Amino acid sequence: xxxxxxxxxxxxxxxxxxxxxxxxxxxxxxxxxxxxxxxxxxxxxxxxxxxxxxxxxxxxxxxxxxxxxxxxxxxxxxxxxxxxxxxxxxxxxxxxxxxxxxxxxxxxxxxxxxxxxxxxxxxxxxxxxxxxxxxxxxxxxxxxxxxxxxxxxxxxxxxxxxxxxxxxxxxxxxxxxxxxx
Numbered sequence: 001x002x003x004x005x006x007x008x009x010x011x012x013x014x015x016x017x018x019x020x021x022x023x024x025x026x027x028x029x030x031x032x033x034x035x036x037x038x039x040x041x042x043x044x045x046x047x048x049x050x051x052x053x054x055x056x057x058x059x060x061x062x063x064x065x066x067x068x069x070x071x072x073x074x075x076x077x078x079x080x081x082x083x084x085x086x087x088x089x090x091x092x093x094x095x096x097x098x099x100x101x102x103x104x105x106x107x108x109x110x111x112x113x114x115x116x117x118x119x120x121x122x123x124x125x126x127x128x129x130x131x132x133x134x135x136x137x138x139x140x141x142x143x144x145x146x147x148x149x150x151x152x153x154x155x156x157x158x159x160x161x162x163x164x165x166x167x168x169x170x171x172x173x174x175x176x177x178x179x180x181x
Contacts, residue, residue, distance in 0.1 A: 023153075023155065023158075024150055026158075027146050027149055027150045027158050028150070030146060030158075030161075030162065030165075031142075031143050031146035031147065031150075031161075034139050034142050034143050034146070034161075034165045034168070035139075035143055037139055037165075037168070037169060037172060038135075038136050038139035038140055038143065038168070040172070041132050041135040041136045041139060041168070041171075041172045041175070042132075042136045044128075044132050044172075044175065044176060044179060045129050045132035045133045045135075045136060045175070047179075048125045048126070048128040048129035048132060048175075048179050049125070049126070049129040051121075051122075051125040052122045052123075052125035052126040052129060053122075055118050055119075055121045055122040055125060056118070056119070056122040058118045059115050059116075059118035059119040059122060062111055062114050062115030062118060063115045065111050066108055066111040066112055066115060069104050069107050069108045069111060070104075070108055072104050073101060073104035073105055073108065076097055076100050076101050076104065077101045079097060080094065080097045080098055080101060083097075124178065124179075124181070125179065127178055128175050128176075128178040128179035129175075131171055131174055131175035131178060132171070132172065132175035132176070132179070134171050134175075135168050135169075135171035135172040135175055136168075137168075138164060138165075138167050138168035138171060139165060139168035139169075139172075141164055141168075142161045142162070142164040142165035142168055143161075145157055145158075145160055145161035145164060146158060146161040149161055
């Protein structure tokens, strides 16, 4: 993911080194730290969206497997009903078929649990991705505001950028917590 604030970062560092203004140096340093956190949030966000896709694919595979077991269950159950209707006496073959019907039903229940768990994991990863994406955006806004503070030499803008960065860091923490529960 490309960082749209990279040019601003370079300009801030140049300004800080040229003028030797301590406040510009603080702004440059804080915006560089914010950029590091934005990069971390971006990396985690991309990882979580990939995780959501992979687990959703696994869930889809499990549901397809569930369907296959259901078809086998229905075929075997139909065979048992036809044989019973034709007057086939209970024997080894019929008992084996009935046991197979029960086994397929039990297998389906287990597969459904696995598929549902995978879907839940996918939803959790997607939620973490969204939170981390918001974090990246908020942190980039804070970097931009820091640049404006450096250019205009307005201290209150820098404080505002730090407050916005704190919100971004909070979102980063929340997203990471959701991701790694």
